[in-house]
Amino acid sequence: MADFLPELGRAAPRLADGLLVTVEATVLGAALALVLAYALGLLSRSARPPVRGAARLVVEFFRGTSLYVQLFWLFFALPMLGFRLEPLACGVLALGLNFGAYGSEVVRGAVAAVPRAQTEAAIALGMGPALRLRRVVLPQAHALMVAPFKNLLIQLLKATPLLSLVTVPDLTFQIDQLRSSTGATAASYLLLLGLYFGLAVVLSLGMNALERAAKARAGQEGGV
């Protein structure tokens, strides 16, 4: 323990780099997941059975195969087919696909939860399907999505240490280096716990603010 603090001081720049990589993987993974969640969630409500079926299949595939295996497949198997991705890109892609599949269920559920009467009112005003979705259904569905998306975002953050297994120099990776060089296993991992907890709290607070704003906009509480 006597050596730990000076070692920690020396490792600080690398830890900061690691923290940045973790944040980067979380943000990029979540951004990709959000796009996929919308696309797959809306397609799985399509009126056309083949479209709906294809979307459901993709969702079930990425939910049903573990993130761990998806990541390893992208990192170890894909290069054998001639595609080599950066380790971080593999990580972001795996996180995006996996959490996008879960997120699509959130989108699908939230859209389904907007009362049918809202769509009927829009039809009675001559609004077409795309306009109804964009102007009437989605703005109300958003308010219902934020809370479940918050849970998924925290889970995504907590899944990022997996990336260290495919050589991504994230927070976990850097702390592991610190642990090997100092031998201070307990202190290193305690620090790691603290840092992830801090990140989770920051994300949580941000999402809470988003949720309040979305609800006010949807007219559920607050408003004029």
Next chain:
Amino acid sequence: MPTEDLAVRFDRVTKRYGDHTVLDGLDLEVARGERVTLIGPSGSGKTTILRLLMTLERVTDGVIHVAGQPFSHMPGRTPGKLVPASERHLAGRRRRIGMVFQQFNLFPHMSVLDNVVEAPVHVLGESRDEAARRARDLLELVGLADKVDARPTRLSGGQQQRVAIARALAMRPEILLLDEVTSALDPELVAEVLDVLRDVAHRTDITLLCVTHEMGFARDVSDRILMFDGGRIIESGPADELLEAPTEERTRAFLGSVR
């Protein structure tokens, strides 16, 4: 009556849910500018008629015509054959018809003004300024000029329903459907909504199809009342005659129950 003078014509319209037949070959004609009220016991198919006309439900059989043209159907590949209307066919034609619902169904994420402005801007392509100006006029007409910036959820039921009426009128429909628009209101709020509708009926030449249990209102606005039972018109006639001297026993019983 020549078909072009008809706002609405139901031609042997059948509606079934599973093996439950709600309407069985219904024929119904409404002239342009006519005010028709549908009365009858709960479950007799009145709402179904309005929902079919608004294309919120599809007919099982038969054809609905609006303004002399097939509405529920469109010409198919084979000449002379009609096929069920596509979403695209309906998109352009639906705006002839407006509807006010029992539960108001205002958009909770928009202000009162935006509720009224939404469709004229995004469906009719009016400029926002023009649409907002007309929306303010309509909100004035329904007595809510001071509520333009409020959220619908902050309004009483009667106020919400008046916004819904303004919202429907903003699309300048030729035909307005009213489905028990005061049934969800506290009794003391019914009059303010009916007064607005009487006003609309007197100021415009809009065709009205209305389902209501408010017989005083029905007498004031309607040219004709249709009594429904079991998905059939069992009696029809001018409002005064039918309300004063119904010929059918079931009509008498029904009128007795709502008075």
